[in-house]
Amino acid sequence: MSDTQTLDRAARAMSLVDYRDTANLKQLPTRNGFGEGLLEAARANRNVIGICADLSESTRFEGLKNALPEQYLEIGVAEQMLVAMAGGLAAVGKIPWIASYAMFNPGRSWEQVRTIMALNETNVKIAGAHAGVSVGPDGATHQAIEDIAIMRVIPHMFVVVPCDSVQTKKATLALSQTFGPTYLRFAREKSAIVTSEATPFEIGKAQVFREGSDVAIVACGILVYNALMAADKLSRERGIECRVVNNHTVKPMDEAAILDAAKTCGAVVTVEEHQIHSGMGSRVAEILAAKHPTPIEFIGVDDRFGQSGDPVELIEHYGMGSAAIEAAVLRAHARKRA
Amino acid sequence: MQTLTPQRLRELDFKATDVREGIIRALLAAGSGHSAGSLDMADIFTALYGHVMRHRPEEPNWPQRDRLLLSCGHIAPVRYSAMANFGYFPVDELLTLRKFGTRLQGHPERVSLPSVETTSGPLGEGLAQGVGMAQAAKMDGADFRVYVVTSDAEHQCGLHWEAMMTAAKFKLDNLLCIIDRNFIQIDGSTEEIMPLEPLADKYRAFNWEVFECDGHDIAAFVATVERAQAVKGKPQVIIAKTIPGKGVSYMEGDYTWHGKPPNAEQAKTALAELAATRERILAHV
Numbered sequence: 053m054s055d056t057q058t059l060d061r062a063a064r065a066m067s068l069v070d071y072r073d074t075a076n077l078k079q080l081p082t083r084n085g086f087g088e089g090l091l092e093a094a095r096a097n098r099n100v101i102g103i104c105a106d107l108s109e110s111t112r113f114e115g116l117k118n119a120l121p122e123q124y125l126e127i128g129v130a131e132q133m134l135v136a137m138a139g140g141l142a143a144v145g146k147i148p149w150i151a152s153y154a155m156f157n158p159g160r161s162w163e164q165v166r167t168i169m170a171l172n173e174t175n176v177k178i179a180g181a182h183a184g185v186s187v188g189p190d191g192a193t194h195q196a197i198e199d200i201a202i203m204r205v206i207p208h209m210f211v212v213v214p215c216d217s218v219q220t221k222k223a224t225l226a227l228s229q230t231f232g233p234t235y236l237r238f239a240r241e242k243s244a245i246v247t248s249e250a251t252p253f254e255i256g257k258a259q260v261f262r263e264g265s266d267v268a269i270v271a272c273g274i275l276v277y278n279a280l281m282a283a284d285k286l287s288r289e290r291g292i293e294c295r296v297v298n299n300h301t302v303k304p305m306d307e308a309a310i311l312d313a314a315k316t317c318g319a320v321v322t323v324e325e326h327q328i329h330s331g332m333g334s335r336v337a338e339i340l341a342a343k344h345p346t347p348i349e350f351i352g353v354d355d356r357f358g359q360s361g362d363p364v365e366l367i368e369h370y371g372m373g374s375a376a377i378e379a380a381v382l383r384a385h386a387r388k389r390a
Numbered sequence: 391m392q393t394l395t396p397q398r399l400r401e402l403d404f405k406a407t408d409v410r411e412g413i414i415r416a417l418l419a420a421g422s423g424h425s426a427g428s429l430d431m432a433d434i435f436t437a438l439y440g441h442v443m444r445h446r447p448e449e450p451n452w453p454q455r456d457r458l459l460l461s462c463g464h465i466a467p468v469r470y471s472a473m474a475n476f477g478y479f480p481v482d483e484l485l486t487l488r489k490f491g492t493r494l495q496g497h498p499e500r501v502s503l504p505s506v507e508t509t510s511g512p513l514g515e516g517l518a519q520g521v522g523m524a525q526a527a528k529m530d531g532a533d534f535r536v537y538v539v540t541s542d543a544e545h546q547c548g549l550h551w552e553a554m555m556t557a558a559k560f561k562l563d564n565l566l567c568i569i570d571r572n573f574i575q576i577d578g579s580t581e582e583i584m585p586l587e588p589l590a591d592k593y594r595a596f597n598w599e600v601f602e603c604d605g606h607d608i609a610a611f612v613a614t615v616e617r618a619q620a621v622k623g624k625p626q627v628i629i630a631k632t633i634p635g636k637g638v639s640y641m642e643g644d645y646t647w648h649g650k651p652p653n654a655e656q657a658k659t660a661l662a663e664l665a666a667t668r669e670r671i672l673a674h675v
């Protein structure tokens with residue numbers, strides 16, 4: 053039974069749904085929120101346009117394509133062209149959202165992203181679809197698990213990894229109204245919707261989804277749900293109370309929220325569907341190493357490539373399931389006492 | 391290359407049907423994957439593995455083998471099925487396609503499966519690597535040939551055109567590019583998404599020798615390869631006209647089959663149709 057009243061204080065303050073009620077939890081791919089948000093942003097401002105590289109369905113451009121065809125351009129399989137052309141359009145006042153699989157944009161187009169979007173300070177927005185190993189059967193070539201690294205390293209870039217489709221819509225709208233080069237990342241598969249319409253969203257402001265002072269779990273993307281499940285189980289079975297932080301904005305990261313979580317809990321676990329090397333967790337480690345050294349455990353892909361398989365099977369295989377998060381919390385907790 | 395006797399041609403036509411059957415079975419078992427392009431290249435892959443190429447299934451890394459690169463890696467099922475049907479591995483292994491732990495990754499991987507030559511899937515990268523292999527053969531005085539299979543939509547990728555220029559500059563007459571000209575891509579017709587025509591003239595302008603043929607006529611394809619290989623001092627391209635989904639009538643010509651597999655019911659219909667095709671070939675003996 054769904055019962056938000058018994059959720060902890062932080063979850064209620066964030067207007068989360070009862071994520072423990074797995075039977076009634078709604079599931080949608082995060083990219084759906086992009087499609088909805090883009091259409092709304094484009095309706096509100098005719099300078100908001102979409103440019104597609106032969107992936108209109110996968111990237112959820114179809115809503116815009118059908119409703120506002122004059123604000124939609126199709127250029128075929130040409131991801132470098134996507135970025136460069138968008139740079140030109142932005143220089144003349146457009147707000148272009150360019151979308152492909154994350155592997156190809158920003159994967160293939162990285163130097164154009166760095167020079168044309170960031171060094172140039174243009175208002176181009178990248179939507180990176182099908183990030184993570186949960187892409188599944190397509191295999192390693194299509195599973196972007198390095199994209200956060202290559203984007204967070206670029207000055208001026210906004211890097212946002214929303215936790216569910218409802219939040220992805222809010223992020224799309226917010227980023228459409230925020231000047232600057234942007235990377236918005238989402239996944240292929242359906243995933244649990246933990247936020248509601250009433251949940252606040254602000255770029256650069258991390259959100260506490262669960263209160264606790266034993267260990268802080270700092271997560272982004274669809275794995276926020278796994279983090280919440282792990283925290284719930286640890287509380288019930290071991291009396292370990294985790295603070296769960298939805299760290300959706302990887303850049304500019306909310307340093308105050310990270311430091312507060314580390315100071316309150318004294319141990320941190322980071323969770324992302326990405327290489328551990330140079331990902332969101334690495335940024336957390338950089339902040340804490342400089343300002344408040346704290347034991348950290350990292351959940352993510354450990355310096356390997358993905359492969360074909362069922363999405364859930366791959367999340368488990370690469371150590372990103374909720375059981376792996378629980379184990380990491382226990383390790384972090386033990387290091388805290390040592 | 392040996393001459394293609396009528397008997398051998400019939401065997402190859404028969405084999406192409408086996409290759410299509412393997413594709414359907416693999417895609418059904420996988421529950422995802424790319425039907426249209428895989429099916430439409432079955433005749434050409436059969437001709438390549440069954441007649442054109444110098445290769446040893448029992449020794450996939452034989453250094454003298456001709457190199458075959460599949461640039462448009464999403465149609466991996468046709469390559470896997472051709473390899474299985476020409477003795478590289480048991481046909482049953484096709485049923486592991488796209489599953490956890492398989493050698494038959496959703497997009498082909500060089501380290502998983504010997505002789506696929508390179509990992510592909512990200513479009514537009516095959517010809518450039520073929521240029522490197524053909525140039526290495528020239529430098530070493532090796533006589534293997536390099537075949538690159540590309541899709542039509544890959545011609546929207548800039549790198550492919552860089553490779554075209556480079557191949558002509560280095561006069562790589564040991565390099566043959568084969569285009570799956572099926573006129574479709576994910577979002578629809580190539581000519582609507584990003585027009586490619588006049589494609590043959592573009593290759594000519596880049597100093598390539600251009601051939602065109604019916605991609606479903608094995609005899610015509612083999613004859614075209616022979617003419618191409620007689621060319622000296624220039625890379626060659628065969629623009630093979632194909633029908634997406636060829637061999638399974640409800641898929642033929644329909645771009646929406648680019649990236650989806652048949653369901654159980656549809657696979658049954660497809661396999662029945664392929665069985666009938668096989669009967670027809672036998673009846674013509």
Ligand SMILES: Cc1ncc(C[n+]2csc(CCOP(=O)(O)OP(=O)(O)O)c2C)c(N)n1
Pocket residue numbers: 105106107129131152156160424426427428462464465511512513514541542543544572574575576648
């Ligand atoms: C660089 C890159 N961008 C995008 C994709 C996604 N994608 C896969 S196949 C394809 C195009 C399909 O058209 P074509 O290559 O002609 O293959 P066909 O549908 O004829 O099999 C695209 C855009 C990709 N694989 N690589």
Ligand SMILES: [Mg+2]
Pocket residue numbers: 541542543570571572573574575
């Ligand atoms: Mg095509």
